[in-house]
Amino acid sequence: MTETLAPxxxxxxxxxxxxxxxxxxxxxxxTYTLAYRLVGNEHDARDVVQEAxxxxxxxxxxxxxxxxxxxxxxxxxxxxxxxxxxRRRRHRHEELADDAPLADGNVERDPQARxxxxxxxxxxxVALQELPPRLRAVVVLRDIYDLPHxxxxxxxxxxxxxxxxxxxxxxxxxREQLFPMYGEEQQAHAV
Amino acid sequence: MRCEELAEVVAASxxxxxxxxxxxxxHLSTCLxxxxxxxxxxxxxxxxxxxxxxxxxxxxxxxxxxxxSLEEAGERHLLRSLLSGHKVAYVGGLAVxxxxxxxxxxxxxxxxxxxxxxxx
Numbered sequence: 001m002t003e004t005l006a007p008x009x010x011x012x013x014x015x016x017x018x019x020x021x022x023x024x025x026x027x028x029x030x031t032y033t034l035a036y037r038l039v040g041n042e043h044d045a046r047d048v049v050q051e052a053x054x055x056x057x058x059x060x061x062x063x064x065x066x067x068x069x070x071x072x073x074x075x076x077x078x079x080x081x082x083x084x085x086x087r088r089r090r091h092r093h094e095e096l097a098d099d100a101p102l103a104d105g106n107v108e109r110d111p112q113a114r115x116x117x118x119x120x121x122x123x124x125x126v127a128l129q130e131l132p133p134r135l136r137a138v139v140v141l142r143d144i145y146d147l148p149h150x151x152x153x154x155x156x157x158x159x160x161x162x163x164x165x166x167x168x169x170x171x172x173x174x175r176e177q178l179f180p181m182y183g184e185e186q187q188a189h190a191v
Numbered sequence: 192m193r194c195e196e197l198a199e200v201v202a203a204s205x206x207x208x209x210x211x212x213x214x215x216x217x218h219l220s221t222c223l224x225x226x227x228x229x230x231x232x233x234x235x236x237x238x239x240x241x242x243x244x245x246x247x248x249x250x251x252x253x254x255x256x257x258x259x260s261l262e263e264a265g266e267r268h269l270l271r272s273l274l275s276g277h278k279v280a281y282v283g284g285l286a287v288x289x290x291x292x293x294x295x296x297x298x299x300x301x302x303x304x305x306x307x308x309x310x311x
Contacts (some may be wrong), residue, residue, distance in 0.1 A: 017265065024257050032249035037242075046253055053257045054264055120238050121245075143239035168202035171232060174239075175202070179231040 009069045012060050020060060024053055027070060031077050037140045038081035039088075040129050048084050052077040074145050078137065078155040085133045120178070127177045131170055138163055139170035192218045194225055201225055205232045 005026065011019035031052060036045040055076050056063075063072055128136055137156060141147045142163075147155075153163040192214050200215050219225050 017261070021258055021261065024261075025254055028254050028257065029246045029249055032253060033245065033247045036247050042250075046249070046256065049249070049253060050257050050260050054260055057261055057264065121241060124235075124238050124242065139239065143236050144242045146240075146243075164203065165199075168199050171202045171205070171235060172198065175228075175231055175235050178235060178238075181228075 005069050006065075009060075009063070009065065013063060013065075015061070020057055023069065027073055028053075030070060031073055034074055034077050034140070034145065035081055037128065037144070038078065038133070038137055039084060040133070040136075044084060044088065048077060048080045051080045051084070055080065071147070074141070074147060075151055075155050078141055078147075078152070082137060082156055085137075089133075123178055124174070127174050130177070131173060135166050135170035135173065138166040139174070142167050143171075194218075194222060194228075197225055201228050202232055204229060205236050 005023065008019045008023050008026070012023055028049065032045055032049050035048040035052070036042065039045050039048055052073065056073060059076075063069070128140065131139070134156075138152055141152045141155075142149070149160050149163050149167075153160040156163065158166075197215060197218060200212070201219075204215065204219070219229065
């Protein structure tokens, strides 16, 4: 992918708008996928993608060629998604606390519905969407998109330590949902 | 060391973080419960990494919308450049006109000063 994109990136950096448009065509599905994972719905994901490419277009001249264009786009998309979620939270007064309880009423959360989900992948997709956005952002960027802690912290506007804490908390909640422990294993014991 | 104390550490140790603590390593080497927990986390992270290959279909209109917003942004930028160019021209013209008027005033003042009184 990097080799394919390199000439387009070089041309776009020189101000070739057609080259940038081709970059949009080639990478838009991936960018949209990340945006969707972060914001959780199609409408917001489309807004985030649009904003991300606009920012990328304005900043492409400053893009350093040593990084992958896709990774650069992930970072911009993450930043836009966080801004978007923050704006949405202010409008809708959404609860974003890391330890907020899961809301009821979603059919996907029904144990039977979950049991019906045959693939772990499907269950994982549902579990990810059930995470509070702040936890979801970190685990998506780290464990799916393999961004370093430092980059995640920078794009989310938090410290590296906070990014790690959120990651571990997110993993723990996913683990609890996907692989719940049996009663006998839950008894504390000392070693 | 109790298993509860390791809850956060086990979640981190999937990718090697914090595993340099010898107490953690010792506990993990002997505690079947925490080993099972670590195995669950590894399975979870593997599954998460597997999601990387998934690409959602954004639908037909997305690229067109993005390109249209780029076009619009490009036009706005052009318009701003033109407007700022006009502003420069306007300010420049004003400066030239002011300088011209000042020059004319100086010339007029000097020519009045040099006027020789008629002999009577």
